[in-house]
Amino acid sequence: MVRDYMVEVDAWQVVTGRADAPPRIEVLCPAFSPAVDGVDMPALVMAPTSEVRLSLAVPPAGPGEGELRLIARAGVDQPVFGKLSPERPKGHFAFEVRAGERVLERREVELVHGQRSTNVWIDLGGPRGLVVEGLEELTLRTEALTPDGQPTELGKPLRIGFGGLRLVRSVPRARTPSSAQHPNVVLVLMDTLRADRCSTYGYARETTPQLTRFARRGVLFERCYSTAAWTWPATASLFTGLTTMEHGLVGASSSFLFEQFTTLAETLQQAGFTTAAWSGNPIVSSRRNFDQGFEQFHGSEAGDMRETAEFFEEVRGFLERERGKRFFLYLHLTDPHTPHRPTDEGARLLAPDVPREFRTKADGLWRATDEGQGVLPGGALDLDPIASPEERRWTEELYDASVWSGDHWFGQLQDELARLDLEDETIVAFVSDHGEELFERGFFGHGHSLRQELVRAPLVVAGPGVPVGKRNTALFSSRQLGPLLARLAGVEFGDGARALHVLQEGTSSEEHLLFTTTRGWWKGRDQVRLAGVTDGRWKLNLALDGAPWGASEPAPGGDFELFDLAQDPLERRDLSQAEPEVAARLKALLLEQLNTLEARQIGPDIPAGPSTLHMLEMLGYGGGHDEEHPPPEDPTPPDGG
Helix, strand or coil, rough: CCCCCCCCCCEEEEEEECEEECCCCECCCCCCCCCCCCCEEEEEEECCCCCEEEEEECCCCCCCCCEEEEEEEEEEEEHHHHCCCCCCCEEEEEEEECCCCCCCCCCEEEEECCCHHCCCCEEEHHHHHHHHHHHHHHHECCCCCCCCCCEEEECCCCCCEEEEEEEECCCCCCCEEECCCCCEEEEEEEEECHHCCHHHHHCCCCCHHHHHHHHCEEEEEEEEEECCHHHHHHHHHHHHHHHHHHHHCCCCCCCCCCCCCCHHHHHHHHCCCEEEEEECCCCHHHHHHCCCCCCEEEEECCCCCCCHHHHHHHHHHHHHHHECCCEEEEEECCCCCCCCCCCCCHHHHHCCCCCCCHHHHHHHHHHHHHCCCEEEECCEEEEHHHHHHHHHHHHHHHHHHHHHHHHHHHHHHHHHHHHCHHHHHHHEEEEECCCCCCCCCCCECCCCCHHHHHHHEEEEEEECCCCCCCCEEEEHHHHHHHHHHHHCCCCCCCCCCHHHHHHHCCCCCCCCEEEEEEEEEECCCEEEEEEEEECCCCCEEEEEECCCCCCCCCCCCEEEEEECCCCCCCCCCCCCCCCCEEEEEHHHHHHHHHHHHCCCCCCCCCEEEEEHHHHHHHCCCCCCCCCCCCCCCCCCCCHHC
8 A cells, every 4th residue: 555545635636626525534334234335434525516636756766666556446335325215216326536637537426216226336447457667646536427528517415436546566576485494374353252261361160172172282371462352443453553542443433444554464575475354343454454564365255154064164175275475364253243143063062952932132141231231339239130040141151152163163274274285384373353251250252341251362373483382471562463473484574583482482562451342331321432451460450431330420530440469450449449459550551552552553543334334333343423423324235125
């Protein structure tokens, strides 16, 4: 990527525009259905008639580099389509890209009432974009057209524009052969897997026999912490090596992994690795820019969770084809995430008595607890009206069976690497993005708190350069994993030397680790910003806009709880009053770190659109809608499909 106009707003200039709706960066959403290429993305919104001039001042092409291309998509916001009616059955718009007086591309979009599939993003110049090599500037223009195709002025502004505007230049890299000295990298993320439900970490039920087998070959981290309690921010940290405060992908207010981030995949690709990813979680997708640096990115196009069984044969094919050449493979497995659909063998072993018909109810229990419905004022639990003790046990057993199922596929991956003689030349890391609440605090799901069951993550690394059969007790943040893997592969990314020292020496490189969520629940309040810090023994959870039970207003400086993990690993006894000096020290440290890190934020705040907000709600991250972003009135697929 050479230039990102979504971020570099000083690289474009308004020529003409409506006074009541000047061109600006926002999110456009042609369609709600993820099955259609129309979901929301950052765009230069240009209510017709508007013109914007883009500067193409970029460094000249280097030796072997490809032509400069403009990547741009034309789109009309879904509410515009919603204004059509039998009385006004059509809408007609034009999108134009010019170099001086020469038209490089002009596309006209006609929307027809009742035909939703007509409203999609249109790639200008095709998927590879428009060649703009040698040009100094471009002009973008939007128009509204009459039924016979003539330009017309509208009484009210309508949201149309150009999505994903950026300049790119291909840079060929020679593929390098793999060996023990120049290993491949495989990163497996098991979504929603809590460490204390892994038999590898001491859980009584044998949920992760394949992870246990894998741990014998490498290093198991006892105290790895995720940067966040839910997927988006945690995975963004994993990809970038940054804290949540630095990358800013913390919720619906900022939901895109922008091009100015340097990712692990980009770094390895530039070093000669073939890069590929399979993600079963629809919010880790190319639509959110998580595909940066991946030559192949296979996501969940239908917008729902994909079980590993649906794509594992594709992964086998990739390994077969790339054997002998260095590759980076990222697998985002979602088997432990709701909806729980364990394999038959997993259900037989760990959920044999759970009625199959109960699964439908279990899938919806997160809704019944999402806003604290199972917690009484003061903190006592009242879960029986939501799910009986037997139903809560069944839900936990379904979770365990789903963990076993994901672990089974991880075992299949290990077997495939062994069959292809790739074990001794491949670094493999297994980690989780966050854990899962299983009714301990009155919730079923994640994102609501920063307790151990959510932010403590399993992490095991094995392969060339990794000690064998070790258990590492050093504090380690999952954001350090990318730099560690790159360093083991002989590539520089972030502070790899520091992470490698932790792996090899077993001593902490960080005195404190931080974690956050913007979707917290705190003493009766929902959607509270939470931040936490631990030094390994003490752990402070701070609700930045929280309050004690019964308070009508947030507490000045926030409300907090303190736990001694050495004596109380399940965080049952709040010691903030008994240990005021420890609490004050950690709170001051946490606030200082938050201020420092937020000042380094790289990405802009461009809110998610209604399609993403609706998907988040369907996946259990409710509460994201507001007056400006209401839920879709009809989120069904186009044309009633």
